[in-house]
Amino acid sequence: MTEDEHREGIKGMANPGRYGIERIAYLLMRLTGLGLLGYFIAHVYETSNILRGRMGWDDFLAMTQTTEGHIFLVLVIGMCVFHTGNGIRIMLGHGGVGVGQPARPDYPYEPASQNYRHKIGIYSSIVLAAVAMMYGMAVMFGE
Amino acid sequence: MAQVSSIADEQASTPLSSPKSILLRISKFNPKLDESSKFMEFTVPYQKWTTVLEAILDVKKHFDHSVAVRYSCRQATCGSCGMMINGKPKLACFTKISELDSDVVTVEPMNNFPVIRDLTVGFEKLFAKHQKIQPYLIRDDSELESDEREFLQSPEEVEQYIQFANCIKCGLCNSACPTMATDSSFVGPQALAQAYRYVADSRDKGKDTRLNIIDESHGIWRCHFAGSCSQVCPKGVDPAMGIQFLRGYLLGFRS
Numbered sequence: 001m002t003e004d005e006h007r008e009g010i011k012g013m014a015n016p017g018r019y020g021i022e023r024i025a026y027l028l029m030r031l032t033g034l035g036l037l038g039y040f041i042a043h044v045y046e047t048s049n050i051l052r053g054r055m056g057w058d059d060f061l062a063m064t065q066t067t068e069g070h071i072f073l074v075l076v077i078g079m080c081v082f083h084t085g086n087g088i089r090i091m092l093g094h095g096g097v098g099v100g101q102p103a104r105p106d107y108p109y110e111p112a113s114q115n116y117r118h119k120i121g122i123y124s125s126i127v128l129a130a131v132a133m134m135y136g137m138a139v140m141f142g143e
Numbered sequence: 144m145a146q147v148s149s150i151a152d153e154q155a156s157t158p159l160s161s162p163k164s165i166l167l168r169i170s171k172f173n174p175k176l177d178e179s180s181k182f183m184e185f186t187v188p189y190q191k192w193t194t195v196l197e198a199i200l201d202v203k204k205h206f207d208h209s210v211a212v213r214y215s216c217r218q219a220t221c222g223s224c225g226m227m228i229n230g231k232p233k234l235a236c237f238t239k240i241s242e243l244d245s246d247v248v249t250v251e252p253m254n255n256f257p258v259i260r261d262l263t264v265g266f267e268k269l270f271a272k273h274q275k276i277q278p279y280l281i282r283d284d285s286e287l288e289s290d291e292r293e294f295l296q297s298p299e300e301v302e303q304y305i306q307f308a309n310c311i312k313c314g315l316c317n318s319a320c321p322t323m324a325t326d327s328s329f330v331g332p333q334a335l336a337q338a339y340r341y342v343a344d345s346r347d348k349g350k351d352t353r354l355n356i357i358d359e360s361h362g363i364w365r366c367h368f369a370g371s372c373s374q375v376c377p378k379g380v381d382p383a384m385g386i387q388f389l390r391g392y393l394l395g396f397r398s
Contacts, residue, residue, distance in 0.1 A: 005257055005327060006257055007323075013321040013325050022368075022370040026369035090368050094390050094394065095397075102304065103302060103306060109379030111381040111384070113370060114373055
């Protein structure tokens with residue numbers, strides 16, 4: 001990047017502090033997407049261990065039965081639930097659903113597209129992800 | 144740091160008898176001479192109604208006339224004085240210091256625009272992208288014959304696009320957009336909102352042409368509905384809404 005362009009770059013894209021919950025949801029969506037992609041690649045690698053026979057499969061699977069493995073899976077559960085819930089909200093928004101209707105704006109110009117429906121969608125996704133993570137922890141650590 | 148004590152009361156936009164003052168930090172940078180930007184700091188008095196632009200102009204008048212700032216109308220109509228004010232893109236003429244709730248006001252050039260000098264940025268790319276989406280009515284009979292009337296619209300048809308016609312091309316939306324922060328080729332919320340403005344106009348017949356223009360790799364699909372563009376728009380244009388409606392056309396949700 002040249003100084004001439006004066007772009008914020010990744011740092012600006014990832015800075016969630018300035019524009020409210022919508023920008024935080026944007027950042028979480030990127031992070032959970034990358035996390036799930038990483039999990040998908042790891043999952044393919046993990047299941048490919050079946051080619052090493054039963055012993056090899058059991059050895060690799062044992063890694064997920066450790067405390068670190070459980071924490072990793074709890075994070076995957078949280079990422080999956082948030083990405084799904086927020087993804088549905090965004091897909092509906094991308095189709096123009098729930099983003100309000102054009103109207104003559106009045107000061108102080110609250111944007112109709114950033115309405116309570118979308119905020120509820122974001123907070124619900126976060127709460128659902130937290131609940132799913134707690135349930136996952138109860139199942140994995142409660143044995 | 145400069146002090147205000149030498150300014151005569153009658154010279155300043157804000158009377159120096161004002162009990163309140165802020166530390167105004169102005170980014171100074173000349174790409175042709177400087178390697179990096181630096182901040183100049185000034186103590187500026189203000190009243191309840193003093194805008195950031197007025198404070199900057201006071202600094203220009205009394206302390207450092209070399210501060211480069213673009214402005215014209217001083218009433219949020221021309222879109223010239225967009226800048227980063229305490230980290231968020233705003234119009235300097237439309238931002239009162241008293242509303243910032245801070246003793247320190249930091250002004251920098253808008254992000255995602257090339258810096259010309261200090262607070263002044265280049266708009267060439269913004270205007271090029273604006274022109275790219277063909278911001279005018281497209282129809283075969285656009286030239287009226289002498290005995291014809293104007294293209295009539297109902298009030299309901301006007302409501303469909305009038306909000307988006309408020310755009311003053313200040314560039315704040317492009318500065319706040321997280322995609323613009325990393326993708327210099329992205330067409331940007333300003334141009335996309337204007338594409339919707341004309342697509343939604345009942346007099347226009349160029350919908351397919353415009354949808355083809357924005358349906359490209361650095362076009363509308365790079366928008367991820369972060370909504371920051373709408374939050375910073377000083378005219379209530381709500382580019383995020385227009386972009387989602389445009390995408391609705393492309394996805395088949397709208398016709």
